[in-house]
Amino acid sequence: MSDIKKVVLAYSGGLDTSVILKWLQDVYACEIVTFTADIGQGEEVEPAREKAQRLGVREIYIDDLKEEFARDFVYPMFRANALYEGEYLLGTSIARPLIAKRQIEIARETGADAVAHGATGKGNDQVRFELGYYALKPDIRVVAPWREWDLTSRERLIAYADRHGIPVEKKKGGGSPYSMDANLLHISYEGGILENPAAEPEETMWRWTTAPEQAPDSAEYVELRYAGGDIVAVNGTPMTPARVLTELNRLGARHGVGRLDIVENRYVGMKSRGCYETPGGTIMLKAHRAIESLTLDREVAHLKDELMARYASLIYNGYWWSPERRMLQQMIDASQATVNGWVRLKLYKGNVSVAGRDSEGDSLFDPAIATFEEDQGAYNQADAAGFIKLNALRMRIAARRRTR
Numbered sequence: 001m002s003d004i005k006k007v008v009l010a011y012s013g014g015l016d017t018s019v020i021l022k023w024l025q026d027v028y029a030c031e032i033v034t035f036t037a038d039i040g041q042g043e044e045v046e047p048a049r050e051k052a053q054r055l056g057v058r059e060i061y062i063d064d065l066k067e068e069f070a071r072d073f074v075y076p077m078f079r080a081n082a083l084y085e086g087e088y089l090l091g092t093s094i095a096r097p098l099i100a101k102r103q104i105e106i107a108r109e110t111g112a113d114a115v116a117h118g119a120t121g122k123g124n125d126q127v128r129f130e131l132g133y134y135a136l137k138p139d140i141r142v143v144a145p146w147r148e149w150d151l152t153s154r155e156r157l158i159a160y161a162d163r164h165g166i167p168v169e170k171k172k173g174g175g176s177p178y179s180m181d182a183n184l185l186h187i188s189y190e191g192g193i194l195e196n197p198a199a200e201p202e203e204t205m206w207r208w209t210t211a212p213e214q215a216p217d218s219a220e221y222v223e224l225r226y227a228g229g230d231i232v233a234v235n236g237t238p239m240t241p242a243r244v245l246t247e248l249n250r251l252g253a254r255h256g257v258g259r260l261d262i263v264e265n266r267y268v269g270m271k272s273r274g275c276y277e278t279p280g281g282t283i284m285l286k287a288h289r290a291i292e293s294l295t296l297d298r299e300v301a302h303l304k305d306e307l308m309a310r311y312a313s314l315i316y317n318g319y320w321w322s323p324e325r326r327m328l329q330q331m332i333d334a335s336q337a338t339v340n341g342w343v344r345l346k347l348y349k350g351n352v353s354v355a356g357r358d359s360e361g362d363s364l365f366d367p368a369i370a371t372f373e374e375d376q377g378a379y380n381q382a383d384a385a386g387f388i389k390l391n392a393l394r395m396r397i398a399a400r401r402r403t404r
Contacts, residue, residue: 006031006112007143008103010129013048015168016118019157020145021055022164024116028143033059033110037099039069040184040242051166061106065098066184070241073098073320074185078284079229079339080304080332081292082312087262089281090315091186096125097320100132107140116143124267128318135321154179154191178205184245186258186278197263197273208249208277212256212350219348221355222251224287226343229336231284245280252279255347267317286352287343294363295338304335338362 007024011017011034024032034052038045045062052060073094084090103115115133119125126144133140151157161168179191187208193199203211225233231244239247252258258279266272292301307328314325341359345352368378 004028004030004114004141004143006033006110007114007116008033008035008107008110008112009116010099010103010118011036011048011052012118013045013051015154015157015161016146018051018166018168019151019160020116020118021052021057022166023145023149023151023160024143025055027149030114031059032057033061033106033112035061035063035099035103035106037095037102038062038064038066039095039098040066040246041182041187043182055166059110063102065102066242067240069095069098069184070245074245074281075230075241076329076333077315078281078288079336080308080311080328081285081289082308082315083285084312084316085262085264087260088264088276088316089186089260089278089285090312091183091276091278091281092125092181092188093128093316093318094185094320095181095183096128096318097132100129101136104133104136104140107137114141114143116145118146119144120146122266122268122270123272124316124318127267128320131318132321182207184242184249185281186276189275190272194273194275201261201275205275206259206277209253209259209279210256212259215256215349216254219346220251220255221344221346222248222283223342223344224283225341226288226291227340229288229292229333229339231287245284248280248283251347252283252352253277256350257347257352258282259350283345283347283352286354287345288339290343290345290354290357291339291341291359294341294357294359294365296335297364300335304332307331 007028007030009017009021009024009032011021013036021032021034024030034048034057036045036048049060049062077090077094082090084093106112107115117126117129119129121144126146130142130144133142151160158168160166178189178194181188189201189205193202223235224231225236230241232238234244234247258277258281260276260278261273262276263271263273292304296304311325311328311332314320314322314328319325338359340362341357343354344356346355366378368375
């Protein structure tokens with residue numbers, strides 16, 4: 001790899017990528033292009049520019065991708081009601097294909113022959129980034145420092161940064177910070193005390209959400225309007241996808257919504273304990289399932305649920321750009337044509353409950369048939385007898401055989 005001339009580095013300005021930038025300059029002696037994606041992590045991105053300039057980087061990209069992230073990645077994923085292993089809302093997973101896409105675009109623009117990332121050799125992100133790179137530019141070369149260097153711990157990284165005068169965030173007392181990833185959809189925490197699955201997370205760890213015990217004593221209602229399976233307005237105000245997610249994060253965080261503590265199965269084979277805050281996404285999932293309950297045919301809804309686990313695994317494992325994910329997305333998107341209307345939700349001390357929903361013109365809920373009162377002949381209850389006997393036929397045959 002010594003013949004690499006120029007590398008586009010996915011650069012956050014944090015501990016890992018700050019060290020990687022200097023390491024690439026020293027080890028590969030190549031030109032570095034830094035790319036910082038603003039995908040709503042809630043922190044200033046300009047310090048990343050200052051750090052890169054201090055280390056002599058001449059080509060620095062800082063791109064505001066919040067709307068693209070919400071519109072083209074988060075919204076399509078929520079049309080599928082995607083949950084990995086029944087709980088994880090895929091906040092980190094869904095950001096990686098967008099970052100990989102923009103990195104490859106910058107590599108083409110700058111004539112770079114390689115890309116680099118800060119994902120470790122134990123994690124999922126190395127797979128997500130690199131599958132994206134190769135899907136979008138098959139001949140691209142990849143530098144993954146965590147698979148090459150001997151800086152195998154946070155403490156060694158901090159020591160390296162100290163030696164080279166690279167400023168990084170540290171915990172009080174000099175210990176390494178949590179490994180965190182934030183974007184418009186979520187913030188995640190790994191490492192430190194969390195490496196003991198029996199230990200409860202420190203309350204001071206959570207950065208976005210109010211503790212449910214400290215949340216307001218009065219519930220708050222929020223009404224979401226849907227068009228084609230996507231939220232287009234919050235409390236009557238039309239909003240872009242990024243603004244929707246920002247507002248739902250604000251509301252959910254205030255009421256302690258969206259905290260999660262799980263042990264998940266990484267694609268590389270190990271189990272990992274992580275904590276997540278996904279306030280807006282938790283609200284979105286509850287609301288989307290509520291509006292679909294009115295508007296989707298039973299078999300369509302059940303088929304979507306069967307496919308969801310596969311779809312979620314594809315995203316978790318890094319296959320956003322794969323043909324099978326694209327195929328599933330077309331089917332999911334086709335199901336959303338009638339997912340229109342509104343959902344009213346109640347937020348209270350960490351919980352989200354549905355307080356009402358309606359779909360003008362697209363609802364499959366027929367009060368005349370569903371009523372427990374007089375239905376004026378809309379449904380003949382005697383028909384159920386034949387339906388039940390036909391469905392019981394195979395079991396009746398098996399029962400007779402057992403008694404012979």
